[in-house]
Amino acid sequence: MPSTLLAKPNINYLLSSTAMALCSAFCPRISANFRPKPFSSSPSKPLLSLSFKVFSSQATDASSQDKFSGRVGFLGLGIMGSPMAQNLIKTGCDVIVWNRTKSKCDPLISLGAKYRSSPEEVAANCDVTFAMLADPESAIDVACGKNGAVRGMGPGKGYVDISTVDVATSKLINEHIKARGALFLEAPVSGSKKPAEDGQLIFLTAGDRSLYELVSPLLDILGKSRFYLGEVGNGAAMKLVVNMIMGSMMASFSEGILLSKKVGLDPSVLVEVVSQGAISAPMYSLKGPSMVKSQYPTAFPLKHQQKDLRFALGLAESVSQSTPIAAAANELYKVAKSYGLSDEDFSAVIEALKAKSQDTA
Ligand SMILES: NC(=O)C1=CN([C@@H]2O[C@H](COP(=O)(O)OP(=O)(O)OC[C@H]3O[C@@H](n4cnc5c(N)ncnc54)[C@H](OP(=O)(O)O)[C@@H]3O)[C@@H](O)[C@H]2O)C=CC1
Numbered sequence: 138m139p140s141t142l143l144a145k146p147n148i149n150y151l152l153s154s155t156a157m158a159l160c161s162a163f164c165p166r167i168s169a170n171f172r173p174k175p176f177s178s179s180p181s182k183p184l185l186s187l188s189f190k191v192f193s194s195q196a197t198d199a200s201s202q203d204k205f206s207g208r209v210g211f212l213g214l215g216i217m218g219s220p221m222a223q224n225l226i227k228t229g230c231d232v233i234v235w236n237r238t239k240s241k242c243d244p245l246i247s248l249g250a251k252y253r254s255s256p257e258e259v260a261a262n263c264d265v266t267f268a269m270l271a272d273p274e275s276a277i278d279v280a281c282g283k284n285g286a287v288r289g290m291g292p293g294k295g296y297v298d299i300s301t302v303d304v305a306t307s308k309l310i311n312e313h314i315k316a317r318g319a320l321f322l323e324a325p326v327s328g329s330k331k332p333a334e335d336g337q338l339i340f341l342t343a344g345d346r347s348l349y350e351l352v353s354p355l356l357d358i359l360g361k362s363r364f365y366l367g368e369v370g371n372g373a374a375m376k377l378v379v380n381m382i383m384g385s386m387m388a389s390f391s392e393g394i395l396l397s398k399k400v401g402l403d404p405s406v407l408v409e410v411v412s413q414g415a416i417s418a419p420m421y422s423l424k425g426p427s428m429v430k431s432q433y434p435t436a437f438p439l440k441h442q443q444k445d446l447r448f449a450l451g452l453a454e455s456v457s458q459s460t461p462i463a464a465a466a467n468e469l470y471k472v473a474k475s476y477g478l479s480d481e482d483f484s485a486v487i488e489a490l491k492a493k494s495q496d497t498a
């Protein structure tokens with residue numbers, strides 16, 4: 138099945154009365170509170186054609202939309218989950234939250250969210266439940282473990298796992314959800330803490346198409362675009378490939394910063410030069426200045442980047458694809474982890490190279 142890209146500007150500029158009505162079914166207060174977000178580009182013909190896709194995918198699914206009363210569960214309130222849940226609440230959605238560390242629920246409760254004491258209870262009381270968890274172990278435990286979300290699932294409900302996990306984990310959770318007669322969508326996101334706060338994530342979804350269409354109004358609150366990629370596993374695989382590239386890019390950038398310094402150049406100037414050329418990337422402009430100062434405020438924890446590289450390498454091995462650059466980058470993140478940098482931002486991988494240079498000096 139061909140992938141489908143649906144871009145956000147359409148929603149914001151061209152939200153039709155039909156789409157508004159469908160959004161309202163999920164988030165009763167959207168109609169009253171909805172304020173289109175500003176976009177730098179003005180609507181043009183290509184956007185108009187994309188926007189038609191958004192509206193038609195929502196409009197064709199009006200019947201299944203009716204099955205949902207609009208209560209949204211959110212499991213996992215870490216760096217990503219908290220701002221995402223917050224955006225749903227602020228847009229007027231009726232949200233029930235749960236997090237292993239209960240204190241992280243408190244700011245959301247004060248914004249209007251309800252709380253339940255287990256994933257099972259959240260799922261039992263919600264029509265759609267999102268999960269944003271650290272890794273495969275936590276994603277499986279929260280979904281399939283004791284008092285897990287699966288136990289609260291049933292026909293007419295949907296489970297949307299937005300954690301970054303490997304393909305096998307996503308398929309396993311899908312099987313457990315399906316066994317309860319519910320729908321499953323994997324929807325890992327590309328974009329970090331700031332895009333999560335700004336509702337500018339990119340969703341890489343796969344699984345039940347009807348659930349995808351049903352939750353699209355919610356994805357459009359949380360993100361700027363969404364891809365539907367077909368069978369469960371394709372979303373996870375896409376996310377791992379993207380993060381494999383990202384992890385290698387960051388490792389290479391780190392080498393460049395350190396080399397420039399060692400040969401007597403100003404690494405801040407390197408960051409500026411890179412930002413103006415063909416290899417410019419928002420990631421380099423965002424992280425470069427703090428990396429030069431050896432500061433790594435955590436947006437994407439290094440341990441998660443290493444996890445993603447590990448699973449990307451497994452994916453590559455499963456199809457005998459050679460990935461020597463990613464393998465080398467993965468080793469560097471492992472070294473960084475061994476230096477206690479797991480919870481720093483992934484840009485702290487540069488410290489592994491510094492330590493290496495010192496060791497061999
Ligand atoms: N940060 C980023 O830039 C991005 C992250 N991602 C992915 O999103 C996911 C979440 O990332 P992020 O929010 O940064 O991670 P955090 O480490 O900030 O949050 C992880 C969440 O998982 C929960 N958790 C961890 N272990 C368990 C467990 N055994 N049982 C129950 N809950 C558990 C944590 O609960 P507790 O609070 O109790 O520790 C917390 O809610 C990861 O898969 C990551 O790879 C994707 C895109 C960007």
Ligand SMILES: O=CC(=O)O
Nearest residue numbers: 326327328329437
């Ligand atoms: O997974 C991390 C991201 O920035 O995307």
